[in-house]
Amino acid sequence: MLQALRTQKPLVHCITNFVAMNIAANVLLAAGASPAMVHAEEEAGEFAAISGALTINIGTLSSDWMRGMRAATVAANEAGRPWVLDPVAHYATGFRREAVQELLALRPTIIRGNASEIIALAGGVSQGQGVDSRDPVEQAEASARLLARTRKTVVAVTGVVDFVTNGERACRIEGGSSWMPDVTALGCSLTCLVGAFAAVNPDVPFDAAVAALAMFAVAGEQAEANADGPGSFAWRFLDSLAAIDGNSLSKNARILPL
């Protein structure tokens, strides 16, 4: 899949938050994809239809942007393009709770969130504070399975050890770095990378999500080796993403089927 991504350089349409825009675009470029940030209602639908995949992130939501997300998502569905939902802190306010329910009803191909977000999305009680998870991934696994089955989607929960399920199959992915939560918007960027892998493998979104998470985990582990803090980790992480190829990803990924 990574070789396909590098060869095809798929156009990934990202409607993400203001904090994530720059780092997410750099993550996609380092991985080999072609990112485009297009949010206006006037063009988001038209743009989604010419893209390989769409990613939606509600981090810095507003009513204007919600209109663009709606237009893009509907168009992606009509064009048969995969789309990924990142329900940032959806439990925090009424505005967010409503938005995420509407987006869920538009049938995301994949949902990527932290443990608190996934637990709350499945109807459980989470300990999340603002945009940060305060629940371990293991506690979100049952919620993720439930959400995947009821919504007929793939759910990826990221944290110390990641978890991916389509309701039937499931696996854990080890790796990454303890610096990752201290670099803002890496989770949001991962959502965009999941979109890039879905663009080159639209028929098996479970595999696409696993591949993207594995690539992040391997790059995180490699970047940590020489990092002295979150600042030096961030640029080393981009260097590692760019340096990974199909062989090193296969060799270093620690994917544990359940």
Place this chain on the structure above:
Amino acid sequence: MLQALRTQKPLVHCITNFVAMNIAANVLLAAGASPAMVHAEEEAGEFAAISGALTINIGTLSSDWMRGMRAATVAANEAGRPWVLDPVAHYATGFRREAVQELLALRPTIIRGNASEIIALAGGVSQGQGVDSRDPVEQAEASARLLARTRKTVVAVTGVVDFVTNGERACRIEGGSSWMPDVTALGCSLTCLVGAFAAVNPDVPFDAAVAALAMFAVAGEQAEANADGPGSFAWRFLDSLAAIDGNSLSKNARILPL
């Protein structure tokens, strides 16, 4: 205070400008806080009420965002949460001058600005150009004292040597680096960090402002030691922020009471 910040990891609600969003979030994470950027009128008030502190920055202002700032500020006041105002280039246009007067009337707990901004805010004649100060901090000290007394607030003026006053007490803070003005939005990020310290010390905002400025000054000095320019300074600065603990902050801070 820094130990409290690291232990409590306070949720800091930031409504800041598009240039600052990413670096401000990274600064807060490196220092130990939990940043969240939430600006929409539909949820800014609700979010401010669940946060430890609020910071407002008018750098890339628009009428939409002004509505969110108003909602958040009113809610922070009602919930008894401290809030920090960063009046970026408020003297530059009529739109900004009106906005800052309205925000001032909502009684910020702390104001953080450069010398030109503080002089103009106190009614003086500044030499500011765009977002850059062209006045030395020393020339803003009288303006800062006046502003603090008339508005019953804490005023922090940052530059080569910083100055903080609540109208009665005052001190200068030395340190930092000559690279800091060449990294965009570090001042805006400092405003957010002031909010983080205010969240863990809401009753003594003067001390909170001093602590945040001292942490920035120490991290700046340490980052400069190995930097070759503004690019390498920026990531070293984040590494330094993350590495500072209560002891090294106390040992290295140069706070001069007046």
Place this chain on the structure above:
Amino acid sequence: MLQALRTQKPLVHCITNFVAMNIAANVLLAAGASPAMVHAEEEAGEFAAISGALTINIGTLSSDWMRGMRAATVAANEAGRPWVLDPVAHYATGFRREAVQELLALRPTIIRGNASEIIALAGGVSQGQGVDSRDPVEQAEASARLLARTRKTVVAVTGVVDFVTNGERACRIEGGSSWMPDVTALGCSLTCLVGAFAAVNPDVPFDAAVAALAMFAVAGEQAEANADGPGSFAWRFLDSLAAIDGNSLSKNARILPL
């Protein structure tokens, strides 16, 4: 021109996209200019009139921002200030195609784009995908000359070897680095730097564009020498921009008149 830029530190009013805002501001600061991002219709015109130059980039366009761009551009023209247009992916949607035609009619002093953008702007058939060019610069040279003559403007096409023309004079600029397309928004940042040089040399925009492109090419080449990937390239590039002076720019620039 670079010495004038460092001495005058011109105020450059940038209305650019959300992805580019931070890196563009850092590029301008490293080069010696004073960037300001001001987009709201309520103040964009007033701000353009007090700035040395204006730059307009449609990367993350919306109707609201289009109103600010219109106000700023009209005011820049009335005040006799140079302004630079960056027509990001203008061929991708109807919304963008309309916006760019309206902006073209407002007579930009300089247009900076990639080959696909310039070919499409001159009425040709481009291979562009999203925001990425898929045409070599050489294939855009005739389009650039045509566009410069018919629109009475300077056109700068950037890629492996850059090309600048005012319809009569033309030159190529060699240098740069193969990492540059893998760092997001460097092209957008270059547009802002073109604005900075135009601010200190408003009467000869051809020379201003050539100088900005040459400075980017030299800094790119120097940054590549020690970079291991796009992450380390990005901060080294800022260090290089800040370290270049008039002498080293003259010595290392490879400008080939045609």
